[in-house]
Amino acid sequence: MKVSSQIIIDAIWETLYMVSISLFFGAILGFILGVTLVVTRKGHILQNKFIFGVVNPIVNIFRSIPFIILLVAIIPLTRLIVGSAIGTTAAIVPLVLHIGPYISRLIENSLLEVDDGIIEAAKAMGASPFQIIRKFLLPEAFPSLILSVTTATIGLIGATAMAGAIGGGGIGDVAITYGYQRFDNTTILVTVIILVAFVQLIQSIGNVLERRLRRVS
């Protein structure tokens, strides 16, 4: 192996940094968009043709741009926000814009799974739209939301690997610069094992949490 273990350890930290920060902001963005997509749709509690008509295509557009292209396309915006277009922190902006809309679709699905009867009961007892979201929809969808976030996190790990293209660092970057470009198969193997371990760990945590919340043992 042509890389030191220090390089690998640094790369792990970089990946964790990119994943956690972009997950945090991406989840906030995705949550807002996802809830908006649900409640403004036709026949829902805050039905609004205009807002739904704007948000829905925007989410679709971001969902359909391949991450590697998004990465390059928004370089000016990235520079505006973090002052530089290169580096680990700079990778966070495209990561958030990539994962936010993705999370919003997952959250939308989770919320739509909630039985309409629940909303009906909420309306019948005089709950306001805000109360319906906070006290009925979200608690009922919570286990499913956890699974959504798990899926998103795993998607994010994949995306951070590509962030290496703009010098984002992380495990993926090591795999490409040392493993691929210098034909170091051992490094490729090690990075792949680390990524697989990451994904396994996150999926397991997600599953355990979800089962706990649904009270199945």
Next chain:
Amino acid sequence: MIEFKHTTKEFKSGNNTVRALYDVNLMINKGDIFGVIGFSGAGKSTLIRTVNLLEYPTSGEVIVDGKNLVNLSKKKLREEKKNIGMIFQHFNLLNSKTVFDNVAMPLSLDRIKRKEIEKRVNEVLQFVGLEDKVHSYIDQLSGGQKQRVGIARALVTQPSILLCDEATSALDPQTTKSILELLKRINEEYKITILIITHEMEVIRDICNRVAVMQNGEVIETGDVFEIFSKPKTETAKNFVKSVVHDEIPDSVYEQLQKSEYSGRMYKLDFIGVNAGQPIVSQVAKRFDVDVNVLFGTITELQNTPFGNLIVELIGEEVEIARAFEYIKSKNIKVQEVTTHEGELTDHHRCDLGNVIHG
């Protein structure tokens, strides 16, 4: 009190319009257990949903306790909804919460003190008989228990009206009975007006005092439950009554009559609102020199009065039978003889010879 005045509701989807309610006029008095019955798609759910404005009428009015809710502000409307409890066919409870939290939900929407919430929730859970399930989750309960939670949740705001949309349709007959008894208790002890939607005549029979029959969005018949059961006017109402009071004469009765060696006479007695304490069969047997065999019968109870029919066989001297017949008639019971002609076994129409005794 709920009053429907020319209430009409149309659903538009694309180019076609479904008229779910058409010019409904109904008066539901305070303290009523008012039943609405009709086949699927008749508009029953739409009707009940206009009461708490889950559905807005297209035209006409729905007046609840003297107020037309359509005219209220959003805030006032939410306030008013606390006065109208509702329970559902599929319970619509939150699986993520315990029984306590489900029942507490309507209260927790307002800023009510935790102490007060606890007191009210425990009280109402006691009333519905679920005090030992306070901390259970919904998926740990049976259907009947779930509906009790639904009822507790509806009662916790101390409403004056309770709406039930097919509240027992997902339950087995035994559980249905117990839920209906609970509804009756609610009506009696809390003086809550109950509007109940169903497609089962048993529900109407067991707890309602008044009933409306719906078809194609219209109320086609309305009246006291007794009235509808004894004198249904429309074909739909007749069919619903038949579903609980079978007044057809079974084939085996005709078969028996056809046997050449058979010497008795058969009569069909219709009880409609006759004094419950009247043991007519034993009285006839005692007073006259006849043997009385009860062959068939459906007797149900409508507001504590027997209602239904009996097919009895009277065996004895013609004279005695004739006297017994007159006696039964004098007791305000509709009585007719069951006769048959050869080859008419399956002809079930009521015998027109009914009130004539030959021979």
